Amino acid sequence: MNKRKIAKLSAKIVSAFGAYNIVCILFHGSILFNPHIPPHDADLVIVLKRRNTEDCSNLRKMVRQVRLTELPVHLHLIYLDEIPENADFFSIHTCGAFFTCHLRQAESLYGGNVFDKTVGPSEYQMQLSLLQKVQQYTFQMRNLVFILGRRTENELLWARKKSVVMLKDLLLSTGILLQKEEAIIAKSLEVFHDFSGDEREFLKDLRKPWIKPGTEKLERVFMTRCLQVHERAYGIMRKRISEKHRCRFLG
Amino acid sequence: MKPAIICLPITIPADVKPGLALTPFTVWTVSKLLALSSVCSINLTGMKYAGMGSNEVTGRFTTFKKIMDRLGMRFDSYWLDNEQSHVKSLQGYCDELASSHCLRSEHLEILSCDCGAVEILKDAVSSKWATERKLIKDVDGQLQCRLCHSILKSDASQVLVLNSGFNGNPITAFPTFYQKEVDSLQAEYNQPVLVSRKRKLGNKVWLFGREWTLDTDFCWSFLFRSLQKAGFDSEVVVISNRSIKPLVLSYGISRKTGANIKPISAIVTPFATIKGGLASTSHQITIPSLVDRYGATPVRFLLGDCLKWEQKDLVVDSSIIFWTMKALEKAADYTETAAKVVSIREALSMSDGNSIASFITGMRRSEKVSLTPYQKLLLGKDT
Numbered sequence: 001m002n003k004r005k006i007a008k009l010s011a012k013i014v015s016a017f018g019a020y021n022i023v024c025i026l027f028h029g030s031i032l033f034n035p036h037i038p039p040h041d042a043d044l045v046i047v048l049k050r051r052n053t054e055d056c057s058n059l060r061k062m063v064r065q066v067r068l069t070e071l072p073v074h075l076h077l078i079y080l081d082e083i084p085e086n087a088d089f090f091s092i093h094t095c096g097a098f099f100t101c102h103l104r105q106a107e108s109l110y111g112g113n114v115f116d117k118t119v120g121p122s123e124y125q126m127q128l129s130l131l132q133k134v135q136q137y138t139f140q141m142r143n144l145v146f147i148l149g150r151r152t153e154n155e156l157l158w159a160r161k162k163s164v165v166m167l168k169d170l171l172l173s174t175g176i177l178l179q180k181e182e183a184i185i186a187k188s189l190e191v192f193h194d195f196s197g198d199e200r201e202f203l204k205d206l207r208k209p210w211i212k213p214g215t216e217k218l219e220r221v222f223m224t225r226c227l228q229v230h231e232r233a234y235g236i237m238r239k240r241i242s243e244k245h246r247c248r249f250l251g
Numbered sequence: 252m253k254p255a256i257i258c259l260p261i262t263i264p265a266d267v268k269p270g271l272a273l274t275p276f277t278v279w280t281v282s283k284l285l286a287l288s289s290v291c292s293i294n295l296t297g298m299k300y301a302g303m304g305s306n307e308v309t310g311r312f313t314t315f316k317k318i319m320d321r322l323g324m325r326f327d328s329y330w331l332d333n334e335q336s337h338v339k340s341l342q343g344y345c346d347e348l349a350s351s352h353c354l355r356s357e358h359l360e361i362l363s364c365d366c367g368a369v370e371i372l373k374d375a376v377s378s379k380w381a382t383e384r385k386l387i388k389d390v391d392g393q394l395q396c397r398l399c400h401s402i403l404k405s406d407a408s409q410v411l412v413l414n415s416g417f418n419g420n421p422i423t424a425f426p427t428f429y430q431k432e433v434d435s436l437q438a439e440y441n442q443p444v445l446v447s448r449k450r451k452l453g454n455k456v457w458l459f460g461r462e463w464t465l466d467t468d469f470c471w472s473f474l475f476r477s478l479q480k481a482g483f484d485s486e487v488v489v490i491s492n493r494s495i496k497p498l499v500l501s502y503g504i505s506r507k508t509g510a511n512i513k514p515i516s517a518i519v520t521p522f523a524t525i526k527g528g529l530a531s532t533s534h535q536i537t538i539p540s541l542v543d544r545y546g547a548t549p550v551r552f553l554l555g556d557c558l559k560w561e562q563k564d565l566v567v568d569s570s571i572i573f574w575t576m577k578a579l580e581k582a583a584d585y586t587e588t589a590a591k592v593v594s595i596r597e598a599l600s601m602s603d604g605n606s607i608a609s610f611i612t613g614m615r616r617s618e619k620v621s622l623t624p625y626q627k628l629l630l631g632k633d634t
Contacts, residue, residue, distance in 0.1 A: 086580055087546065104543045116321045117631060119546045119579045177543050 003031065006042060009066045009073075010109035013046060016062060017055075023047040023080050024111030030161070032107055033179035037210065040157070041074040045103060047114050049080050080114070087120035094136055096129025097121035098169070101177055127241055130173045134237045137162050141230045144223060151219045153212050159226040160206060166233040167203075173240060182207055194236050199228055253288040253327075255483040256281055259490055259497055260294035260332050260471045263311040266537045267318050269525045269553060276554045277489045277520055279324040280602055280628050284592040290483055291319070292330040292474060296453070297467035298368050298398075308333075318538050322547050323631050330478060332471040338454055340480065341465065344473045345456045347508045353414050354446070356459040361410060362403040364396030367450045370466075372412070373405060375442060411447035411463050415440045417503030421514030425595050426560050429495065429519045436499045444469075444500075468497070475505035475512050487595065489518045492563055516595055522564045523557035536569060549575040551629050552607060559604040571607065578614035585632070586621050601625045 010025045029043030048055065055077060063073050076092055084090055087100040095102075103115045121129070141162065144155060164181050167188040171178060174191065178184045185203050189195065195203065202225045213219045241247050258274045275291050282289035293312055300308050316329065331337075348354040360373035369386050376387070376394065387403070388395050394403040417440045424430040446469040453464040475485050490498050498517060506512045525536050541550045552575040557567050592598050602625050610629075614620050627633045 088580075100546075101543050104546070112320065116323075116542060116547045119548050120576050122576060122580075123573075175540075175544065177540065 003027070003035075005066065006031070006044070007109055009044075009063065012062050012066055013059070014110050016058065017048065019110075021049050022110060023049060023114050025109040026103060026106035026113060026115075027109050028103060028106035029074070034181050037161070037181065040154075040161070041072045043074045043076075045076045045078060045106065047078050047080060047083070047111075051079055083114060083118060085118055087115075087118045088122050088125040090118070090121075091129070094133070096132060097125040098129040098133070098172060101126075101172065105177065105179060124245065127173055127245060130169050131237055131241055133169055134166060134234050137166055138230045138234045141227050145227050150216050151223065156212060156219060156222060157210070159223055160210070163203075163226045163229040164206060166230055170233050170237055173237065192236055194239075195229075195232055199225075199232055203229065252479075252484040253482055254486045255288040255290050255327075255478065256285070256487040256489065257290040257330070257474075257478060257483070257485050258292055258488065259494055259501060260292040260330070260474065261315075262294045262297070262299045263315045264299075265311075267315060267539065268537055269541070269550075269557065270523050272318075272322070272538050272554055273520050273523060273557055274489050274491055275319060275324060275326075276322075276551070277518060277558065277602075279319075279326065280625060281487065281489070281518065281595070281598050282327075283628055283633065284598045284601065284624055285487075285595070287486065288327040288483060290328045290330050290478060290485075291326040292471075293332065294467075294471055295331055295333045296470070298366075318542070321542050322538070322550060328481070328483070330474070330481070332467075332474075336480075337473070337477045338470075340477065341454055341470060341473070342456045344476060344508050345458055345465075348413065348504075349458055351507070351509065353507050354458065355412060355414070356409055356461075357412050357443075358407060358409050359412070359443075359445075360405055360407050361445065362394065362405055363449060364399055364403055365401035366396060366399035367448070368398045369396045369403060370445065370448055372410075372443060372445045375445070408449070409461075410445055411458065411465075412443040413446050413469070413504070415442060415444050415500075415503065417441075417499055417506075420499075420503055420506060422498070422502060423514070423516045425516060425518045425599055429492065429517070432495055433499065433517065436495060437503070440499055440503065468500070469504070472497075472501040472504040473508065474501050475515075476508050476510050479510055479512065484513060485515060486513065487516045487518060489520065492519050492522055495519065518595065518599070521557065521559060521562050524564075524566050525553070525557075526566050526568050541572070545572055545576065548579065548629070548631050551631070552611070555602065555629055556604045556607045558602055560599050567604075571611075574608075574611050578611045581615065583614055583620045584618055585630075586619060587627065588621050588623050590623050592624060598625075 006027055013025060014022055024047050026045040027043070028045065030037055031042055059075060059077065088097050090097055090100050092099055098121065100115050100118060100121060104113060106113065141159060144159060164184055168178060168184045170192065171184065171187055176187060178187055185207055189200055189203060213222045238249055242249060256278050258278050261271065261274065278289050278291060295308050295312060312331065345354060361370060362373050362376060363370045386397050388397050395401065396403065417437045420437055422433050424433045446466050447463045448466050450464060453467060454470050455462050455464055478485050488498060502515060538550065549572040553569060553571050556571045559565055592601060601623055610626060622630065
């Protein structure tokens, strides 16, 4: 699936739902920003003015018709009256207020990006939502390392991708919003000095083209290093939160 | 002819900072308040884009337009100095200037550097109206180019020069304290101006039996004439207080072409520097990064805060964004005032940056907020 196919799907959606009913169609995620990396899914946000109980099933049919079956379409259907003017009150799935900033960087396939018209989020909600996201990824990663047996390639790719996403969230907490993996890794190494020499080398290696670790032992090493990056990023995040927002952590 | 408010061509850098957006912001707000067509002029040629491919240059413009759209600032038209219709008209404009003896070919001494950024008449180097003076530095009595650091070389050659003499052109400045500067610059602009270039790249014309490469700034200086051809009567021009000289030159050249270019009002914006202060913008402050982080409305308030008309240079604290967000947390009941704006003076008074703080305080304290037309624009209620 590529940008051209996504644009084709977007045109279909506009003609089926009617231009009058569509506020905007936004395209975001790795296909847009990191096309060189094997994607998990194609991320689309569709903002409609009016509700219809058939909306979801109509969209599903359209995705099928356009034959975008190589990858799942990660679709967020949002109605205009659900978008708060104050971004503090916005969330999608497990992404809190910070996600508005991410969506403002999306490519608009149709209409103007409605999230530019919202305000915020506040600094407090921004940090809180990012902390929660970082916590979620860390716990998922610990769980993945804990599980016995060989890893699937998808699991390994997930761990790799989330290691970079952790850095992206960490940078966002300092006011830097980057989307390209190369730039995220380079900026993180420049801004955060807490990463050890080994961790820095591992992060630099992540910039190289993906090669699946050949043995179970190498898979374990790879996953452990991903977890190290997660733990370090989570640690930096806690340190920042406790310094700036008077939040104390036990221990 | 559509009466219009315009700006001088903006050169688009890789990162669009708030200071750069101040001119288009003023074009947009005043055009709405005075019901004038808005034209945002863009410079896409010249040394600032040296080494860039045409796609990359076009990309700069596309990105800039996108940023303006994100801010809710939509213009009736963009004027680009590389538009074919304009480039094709250059020969005609130069013919007009040559036939009225405003343009002539002369054998003169010029000073030039290695990179081509500096090319200036030797006699003009010490005059304060020479636009290239900012590119030249004096090191131990030797003149150097600030960009390539080469020592300027003197060389006598056949060049194309423009008779300036812009004294008395009808420019009315706002705020009025800039009028003296405008008038004195117009009076001083009475020496020959070099408008041809030695380098091969650039727009070309055929005059006095040979081909000439024209200076980029000279080419866009026909702006007022070019806009007239496109159906816009430029009534108001917005410039930063660093651009009075280019305005005098551009307006003067456009009028010399013989076309009936009407008197103009010039709104001169202060030169604003944004100071940090936001918790999460410890890094470079650009318009896209601010809109990504806070949305368009707080950024419009930041730009509005910069327009303190009684000041020439000012430093604005970006924490105005924080206070705007605080004020907007509360869903106030907005009503409209019946205020109508009929003059530039009124438009500037209504948009004075000093009133932003009290507007924010009013929004935080009151349940019902009465909005002026300008405040409606700031809140995005008219876009």
